[in-house]
Amino acid sequence: MRTVRAPATSANLGSGFDVFGVALDRPADVIRVEKASRTTIEVTGVGSQYIPEDPEKNVVGAVAEALDAPAHIQIDKGVRPSSGLGSSAASAAGAALALNALYDRGYSRSELVPAAAEGEAVVSGEAHVDNVAPALLGGFTVAREDEVTTVDTDISLVACLPEIAISTRDARRVVPTRADMEDVVHTVGSAATLAVGMCRSDPELVGRGMDERLVTPARSELITGYENVRTAALDAGATGVTVSGAGPSVLAACYPDDRRQVAAAMVDGFDDAGVEARAYQTRVG
Ligand code: HSE
Numbered sequence: 473m474r475t476v477r478a479p480a481t482s483a484n485l486g487s488g489f490d491v492f493g494v495a496l497d498r499p500a501d502v503i504r505v506e507k508a509s510r511t512t513i514e515v516t517g518v519g520s521q522y523i524p525e526d527p528e529k530n531v532v533g534a535v536a537e538a539l540d541a542p543a544h545i546q547i548d549k550g551v552r553p554s555s556g557l558g559s560s561a562a563s564a565a566g567a568a569l570a571l572n573a574l575y576d577r578g579y580s581r582s583e584l585v586p587a588a589a590e591g592e593a594v595v596s597g598e599a600h601v602d603n604v605a606p607a608l609l610g611g612f613t614v615a616r617e618d619e620v621t622t623v624d625t626d627i628s629l630v631a632c633l634p635e636i637a638i639s640t641r642d643a644r645r646v647v648p649t650r651a652d653m654e655d656v657v658h659t660v661g662s663a664a665t666l667a668v669g670m671c672r673s674d675p676e677l678v679g680r681g682m683d684e685r686l687v688t689p690a691r692s693e694l695i696t697g698y699e700n701v702r703t704a705a706l707d708a709g710a711t712g713v714t715v716s717g718a719g720p721s722v723l724a725a726c727y728p729d730d731r732r733q734v735a736a737a738m739v740d741g742f743d744d745a746g747v748e749a750r751a752y753q754t755r756v757g
Pocket of ligand 1: 489644
């Protein structure tokens with residue numbers, strides 16, 4: 473038997489749509505695997521009632537197949553599904569690591585990224601790696617086609633999860649297919665600023681670099697109370713705010729000492745819009 477803790481992640485960070493990702497030090501899934509002649513899956517924990525246990529429909533079934541590693545796989549969910557916090561990626565990455573160890577396959581963490589991405593394809597229809605890469609490699613990750621680069625960083629974040637569910641498939645449908653050059657130039661500037669901020673562990677640069685006009689405006693419309701929460705977080709000291717992944721979680725960057733007040737302000741911001749929410753005070757892990 474092997475047991476692995478697999479972290480939540482936040483993709484995009486505003487300006488890095490389908491490119492940037494960070495591993496969060498909480499929440500997390502716990503994955504246990506035992507060798508078996510065919511793959512079976514058992515899911516417990518947060519939102520488990522919405523997750524199929526059929527290996528054809530569950531992310532970890534696809535991972536077990538990609539690694540040719542049949543097993544009984546227990547998933548204890550700490551990362552709520554449809555949260556924008558890389559729930560499926562946490563399970564896929566955890567299963568990839570655990571099965572790799574169980575069957576002594578000898579793959580490096582980087583080599584496991586494509587196998588874990590097969591799981592993502594089951595959920596969103598596309599094998600994008602911006603959540604599975606940080607879940608496996610940690611830190612801040614940049615995915616460019618098949619290449620993933622990673623850097624350790626020390627940035628404090630608050631991820632505020634409202635009682636709203638948005639599927640990645642639905643959130644991808646609202647992404648515009650065309651963009652003005654002016655907005656593209658602005659996004660490149662923000663993305664570069666954010667990347668420098670991560671390398672320097674500078675919350676001001678990371679916060680400013682979250683600003684983006686291509687994808688976030690369309691997606692934020694799906695999140696009741698988003699503008700309230702954004703304003704509340706900035707007033708409480710956040711250096712930048714954006715949609716976490718496909719949403720509905722809202723992600724704020726801040727200084728470590730401001731995390732508590734930013735978290736409280738974001739929960740209040742959702743509450744003012746009539747939406748219950750919980751905030752994770754976290755950091756890049
Ligand atoms: N980059 C993806 C998206 C991540 O924003 O659609 C979702 O898991």
